[in-house]
Amino acid sequence: MRFAALHRLFVLGLLLGPLAGVQAGEVENLRLWAAPDHARLVFDLASPTRAEVFPLDNPRRLVIDLDDSRMQADLDGLDLTGSAISRIRSGVRDGSGLRVVLDLEREVDPRHFSLAPNDQYGHRLVVDLEYPGESAVEDPIDPIEAMIREQEIAAKRAQAQADHGGAASTPEPAAAVQRAQPHPRRDIIIAIDAGHGGEDPGAIGPAGTREKDVVLQIAQRLQQRVNATEGFRAVMIRDSDYYVGLRQRTHIAREQKADFFVSIHADAFNSPRPNGSSVYALSQRGATSETAQWLAESENQADLIGGVDGNLSLKDKDEVLRGVLLDLTMTATLNDSLSIGGQVLDRMGRVNRLHKSRVEQAGFVVLKSPDIPSLLVETGFISNPEEERRLRDPGHQEQMARAIFAGLEEHFRTNPPPASLLAWQRDNGRRTVGNEYRIQPGDTLSEIASRHNVPVGRLKQANELNGDVIRVGQVLRIPRS
Numbered sequence: 001m002r003f004a005a006l007h008r009l010f011v012l013g014l015l016l017g018p019l020a021g022v023q024a025g026e027v028e029n030l031r032l033w034a035a036p037d038h039a040r041l042v043f044d045l046a047s048p049t050r051a052e053v054f055p056l057d058n059p060r061r062l063v064i065d066l067d068d069s070r071m072q073a074d075l076d077g078l079d080l081t082g083s084a085i086s087r088i089r090s091g092v093r094d095g096s097g098l099r100v101v102l103d104l105e106r107e108v109d110p111r112h113f114s115l116a117p118n119d120q121y122g123h124r125l126v127v128d129l130e131y132p133g134e135s136a137v138e139d140p141i142d143p144i145e146a147m148i149r150e151q152e153i154a155a156k157r158a159q160a161q162a163d164h165g166g167a168a169s170t171p172e173p174a175a176a177v178q179r180a181q182p183h184p185r186r187d188i189i190i191a192i193d194a195g196h197g198g199e200d201p202g203a204i205g206p207a208g209t210r211e212k213d214v215v216l217q218i219a220q221r222l223q224q225r226v227n228a229t230e231g232f233r234a235v236m237i238r239d240s241d242y243y244v245g246l247r248q249r250t251h252i253a254r255e256q257k258a259d260f261f262v263s264i265h266a267d268a269f270n271s272p273r274p275n276g277s278s279v280y281a282l283s284q285r286g287a288t289s290e291t292a293q294w295l296a297e298s299e300n301q302a303d304l305i306g307g308v309d310g311n312l313s314l315k316d317k318d319e320v321l322r323g324v325l326l327d328l329t330m331t332a333t334l335n336d337s338l339s340i341g342g343q344v345l346d347r348m349g350r351v352n353r354l355h356k357s358r359v360e361q362a363g364f365v366v367l368k369s370p371d372i373p374s375l376l377v378e379t380g381f382i383s384n385p386e387e388e389r390r391l392r393d394p395g396h397q398e399q400m401a402r403a404i405f406a407g408l409e410e411h412f413r414t415n416p417p418p419a420s421l422l423a424w425q426r427d428n429g430r431r432t433v434g435n436e437y438r439i440q441p442g443d444t445l446s447e448i449a450s451r452h453n454v455p456v457g458r459l460k461q462a463n464e465l466n467g468d469v470i471r472v473g474q475v476l477r478i479p480r481s
Contacts, residue, residue, distance in 0.1 A: 203268030276355030344407030
């Protein structure tokens with residue numbers, strides 16, 4: 001009997017022996033990135049691990065269960081500032097699993113996904129806590145300004161359709177006498193995108209300077225210049241250290257009805273020799289140079305590092321590609337991008353050597369917004385020791401921000417959107433000058449036509465008006481009688 005019992009223990013030991021040497025998966029590190037509309041918790045894993053995430057109430061918590069795992073990260077050292085998380089704790093679950101509990105200060109909409117290893121990271125589990133009802137920007141556009149901008153976009157599309165032989169949308173019938181509405185005098189919205197961020201450091205210089213840090217500093221300086229100029233307002237795509245997906249960046253710009261989108265980066269190469277600034281616009285076909293093609297391919301990989309759920313990005317991709325391919329305003333948008341890019345490049349050439357003397361083009365995902373002229377600005381080569389030093393210098397950052405805005409401002413003062421304050425300032429005080437007339441409060445089309453001895457129909461035709469609605473400050477061309 002004693003021998004039989006010992007024999008059973010021996011056999012059991014043989015069966016369990018190999019398992020005893022198997023190490024449970026480890027959570028090697030945790031990182032937290034806090035954004036205005038969400039927080040992102042990233043688990044660095046020694047091996048891929050199945051996870052289950054679910055909320056609990058009273059009190060409000062989020063539970064993250066990982067199979068066959070152990071916590072090796074320092075939870076006490078994690079900075080929770082700016083997030084919805086008040087405390088993180090962990091413990092063993094069912095003998096071999098790991099349970100992580102987040103104590104929450106507000107309602108969240110959680111989602112999670114795993115990321116395979118890449119050049120920068122190993123296996124990762126990403127847990128996003130999205131805040132229902134929150135905007136991705138701190139100061140979203142006013143609803144009235146958004147409506148005015150939407151009307152301008154709709155008018156531009158209708159005109160593009162008419163120019164291409166398509167049927168423009170039929171306007172609603174206007175009243176017999178439609179008096180001029182006050183000029184909106186809206187701000188011109190500049191969407192400023194600091195490249196990379198959060199999980200994605202971007203390029204790293206010889207002295208350890210991270211691209212995501214210096215481009216955010218330049219973007220913040222540009223924001224200050226834009227907001228300090230009457231008639232302009234900045235919208236920051238990210239305003240601190242967190243990652244925003246490439247297609248989400250263009251979505252935010254469109255949601256905020258931006259008139260222009262500028263994405264700020266710092267170039268890099270596998271040699272320290274290249275230097276200088278560059279400006280890039282979107283190309284719907286081939287890149288204008290091998291450098292432009294290489295750079296676009298490199299930047300378009302950012303989502304793999306920054307962390308985007310591939311299952312969720314396909315829909316966005318289809319939506320944006322449909323817009324790029326089908327929207328007839330894209331040609332005009334690209335032309336505006338190239339025009340503005342030339343002015344920005346000229347101003348940047350006054351504060352830094354230019355790597356390319358013309359605006360280059362390539363298929364950057366972040367520039368694919370059919371309604372918004374967009375540029376990607378490479379402020380310099382962070383891989384070049386001298387330019388890395390300059391990119392860290394606050395004085396040089398300020399000069400770079402001034403140069404970028406000077407190019408934008410020059411364009412918009414010459415070509416202000418019709419409903420903008422700049423357009424009103426340009427036209428203010430002008431009545432009939434040559435063959436133009438600035439609309440005054442109380443004017444109607446019929447009165448203006450009568451005053452200038454021009455048929456109403458001809459006045460409408462000369463100004464491409466589909467109805468009788470006019471606006472104070474609007475400038476009409478007066479055809480010769």
